[in-house]
Amino acid sequence: MTTFNNPLPNPNPTIDGEHRIQVGLINALCNAVDEKRPADEIGTILEQLVDYSETHFVSEELLMRLDSYDEFQSHVEEHQKMMDTLKQMVQSQREGNLDLLPGQALNVLAFLLNHINTFDRRYSAHR
Ligand SMILES: [Fe+2]
Numbered sequence: 001m002t003t004f005n006n007p008l009p010n011p012n013p014t015i016d017g018e019h020r021i022q023v024g025l026i027n028a029l030c031n032a033v034d035e036k037r038p039a040d041e042i043g044t045i046l047e048q049l050v051d052y053s054e055t056h057f058v059s060e061e062l063l064m065r066l067d068s069y070d071e072f073q074s075h076v077e078e079h080q081k082m083m084d085t086l087k088q089m090v091q092s093q094r095e096g097n098l099d100l101l102p103g104q105a106l107n108v109l110a111f112l113l114n115h116i117n118t119f120d121r122r123y124s125a126h127r
């Protein structure tokens, strides 16, 4: 089993808790893919990750809107990029192209850790 770094802590405890769950789900996905778990098991984790990420991004975007945050647009575009990649992964999983998933899962993990450590921290520091 591979272990990954946690994101840097976020000053907002709600956002911080959500990030830990989100990163935890990606870690679980990377491990499941690595261990070549059955496709339906991978699909379940992927579904949870998609749902959780959607909810987390909506709540962050709502906070940013309430704050009239000036980086709102570029931040939302980052969220959309990650959701697009996750949707491609769901597609790969449904079509049985499981070979694509390890690379995609590692990319999403790197993307998310970077997003949390830059975009999300910058927003929380601004509040
Ligand atoms: Fe976030």
Ligand SMILES: [Fe+2]
Residues within 6 Å of the ligand: 060, 075, 079, 115, 119, 120
């Ligand atoms: Fe974000």
